[in-house]
Amino acid sequence: xxxxxxxxxxxxxxxxxxxxxxxxxxxxxxxxxxxxxxxxxxxxxxxxxxxxxxxxxxxxxxxxxxxxxxxxxxxxxxxxxxxxxxxxxxxxxxxxxxxxxxxxxxxxxxxxxxxxxxxxxxxxxxxxxxxxxxxxxxxxxxxxxxxxxxxxxxxxxxxxxxxxxxxxxxxxxxxxxxxxxxxxxxxxxxxxxxxxxxxxxxxxxxxxxxxxxxxxxxxxxxxxxxxxxxxxxxxxxxxxxxxxxxxxxxxxxxxxxxxxxxxxxxxxxxxxxxxxxxxxxxxxxxxxxxxxxxxxxxxxxxxxxxxxxxxxxxxxxxxxxxxxxxxxxxxxxxxxxxxxxxxxxx
Numbered sequence: 441x442x443x444x445x446x447x448x449x450x451x452x453x454x455x456x457x458x459x460x461x462x463x464x465x466x467x468x469x470x471x472x473x474x475x476x477x478x479x480x481x482x483x484x485x486x487x488x489x490x491x492x493x494x495x496x497x498x499x500x501x502x503x504x505x506x507x508x509x510x511x512x513x514x515x516x517x518x519x520x521x522x523x524x525x526x527x528x529x530x531x532x533x534x535x536x537x538x539x540x541x542x543x544x545x546x547x548x549x550x551x552x553x554x555x556x557x558x559x560x561x562x563x564x565x566x567x568x569x570x571x572x573x574x575x576x577x578x579x580x581x582x583x584x585x586x587x588x589x590x591x592x593x594x595x596x597x598x599x600x601x602x603x604x605x606x607x608x609x610x611x612x613x614x615x616x617x618x619x620x621x622x623x624x625x626x627x628x629x630x631x632x633x634x635x636x637x638x639x640x641x642x643x644x645x646x647x648x649x650x651x652x653x654x655x656x657x658x659x660x661x662x663x664x665x666x667x668x669x670x671x672x673x674x675x676x677x678x679x680x681x682x683x684x685x686x687x688x689x690x691x692x693x694x695x696x697x698x699x700x701x702x703x704x705x706x707x708x709x710x711x712x713x714x715x716x717x718x719x720x721x722x723x724x725x726x727x728x729x730x731x732x733x734x735x736x737x738x739x740x741x742x743x744x745x746x747x748x749x750x751x752x753x754x755x756x757x758x759x760x761x762x763x764x765x766x767x768x769x770x771x772x773x774x775x776x777x778x779x780x781x782x783x784x785x786x
Contacts, residue, residue, distance in 0.1 A: 463488050466497060473505050482506045496526035504536065513540050517581055541582040548574030548590055555597075568594045572603070579607075583614045592621045601628035619652050626659060635667055654684075661693055670697050688714045692724065695731075704735040722751045729761050741765035756785035 465488035472481035485506070488498045499519040507516035517540065523533035548571050555567035575591035578584075588611040595603035608625035611618065622645055629638040642660045646653045657680055664673035677694050681687060695710035711728035718724055729744035745762035752758060759782035767775035 463492050463495065465491065466495070466501070469501060473501075478506060478509070496523045496529045499523045500529055500533070503533075508536075508540065513544065513577065513581060516540060537581060541578050541584065541587075544574060544578040544581060545584070545587050545590070548572075548578055548587070552590060552594060555594075565598060568598050572598070579610075583610070583616070585611070585616045585618050588614075588616055589618050589621055592624050596624040596628070604628045617649055617652065619649075619655055622653075623655050623659060626656065630663060635663070639663060654680075658689065661690065665693060665697060668700070670700060673697060686717075688717045696727070699727075699731055699734075704731055707731050708735065708737075708740075720751060722748060725751065726757060726761075729758070733761050733765055736768075738765045738768045742769070754785065756782045759785065 465484045469481040469484035469488070472478070472484060482502070485498055485502050488495065489502070492498060499522040503516040503519035503523070507513070507519060517537060520533040520537050523529040551567050551571035551574060555564045555571060558564040558567060572591055572594040575587050575594060578587045579591065588607055591607045592604055592611075595601075595607065604624055605628055608621050611621055626638060626642055626645075629641065639660070642656060642663070646656055646660070657676065661673050661676050661680070664670075664676065674694065674697055677690050677697075680690055681694075684690070691710050692714045695707045695714065698704070698707035698710060708728060708731055711724060711731060714724050715721075715728060725744055725748045729741055729748055732744060733741035741761055742765040745758050745765060748755075748758040749762065759778045763775040763778035763782060766772075766778065
């Protein structure tokens with residue numbers, strides 16, 4: 441009997457001790473939560489917060505039972521950050537913050553995908569704007585690479601260069617590198633009064649991330665070609681082709697540079713490499729047709745212009761090159777026939 445009495449006495453003391461460790465306001469809040477009375481629970485927790493500002497359980501309950509169900513994510517994040525000061529709550533508070541971020545990011549991504557599938561341009565723009573706002577909310581919770589990627593894409597599609605630059609630079613400030621973000625960012629910087637600055641930024645980014653900048657290197661070549669820095673562009677193309685000799689995009693640019701430099705033989709040689717991989721690409725075919733014509737290879741100009749007409753029968757340019765190539769071969773009657781077609785399509 442004595443042992444039994446001692447056991448119950450010890451148990452009673454433990455219960456009283458545990459109750460004494462939990463502030464009555466927290467206990468009351470938990471009771472109200474069990475009764476689905478969130479308002480009363482919040483009032484009790486706010487009182488507890490004033491009385492026991494260093495108690496992490498208060499902030500945990502406010503975040504998970506009050507703020508998150510009400511989608512008041514900023515308050516939830518603030519409360520969870522207070523929880524993280526306690527080793528007992530640190531891991532689960534961090535997990536909860538990531539869960540909040542994930543929910544908002546997913547909503548933003550869904551709006552983005554809906555925008556891409558929209559038929560009406562006005563609907564697309566409206567959904568992209570909503571998506572951008574949601575991505576921004578997600579960033580306010582956690583600054584993650586995929587969220588920066590999403591928001592930059594939104595504003596790039598909206599042609600909002602200032603916001604593309606704003607969020608790309610925020611990513612950079614957060615030491616986040618994403619090759620897609622950088623591609624969109626650099627393209628918005630490429631305006632006449634910023635050419636030199638943009639090329640320097642490209643050099644710096646490529647130097648810092650040489651193994652992840654293939655697209656940026658291609659963009660660099662494109663920019664140099666646009667401002668007629670053909671020697672620099674050609675030098676960079678040749679370096680890139682050492683690592684990627686079958687890159688037809690680079691060879692296509694190289695061929696066009698050779699045309700600008702007046703080296704038509706080399707241009708045709710490069711165009712033919714591109715044609716081998718893209719035999720039905722009208723843009724490549726018409727360029728090689730024009731280049732063979734300019735090099736006075738009338739037979740090849742006829743062949744390529746005919747091939748272009750098969751693919752683009754309603755475009756005047758194919759007939760223009762064809763009738764001139766035929767005329768220079770002495771096929772005047774046939775040339776006049778195609779000349780009339782070209783004239784009708786202008």
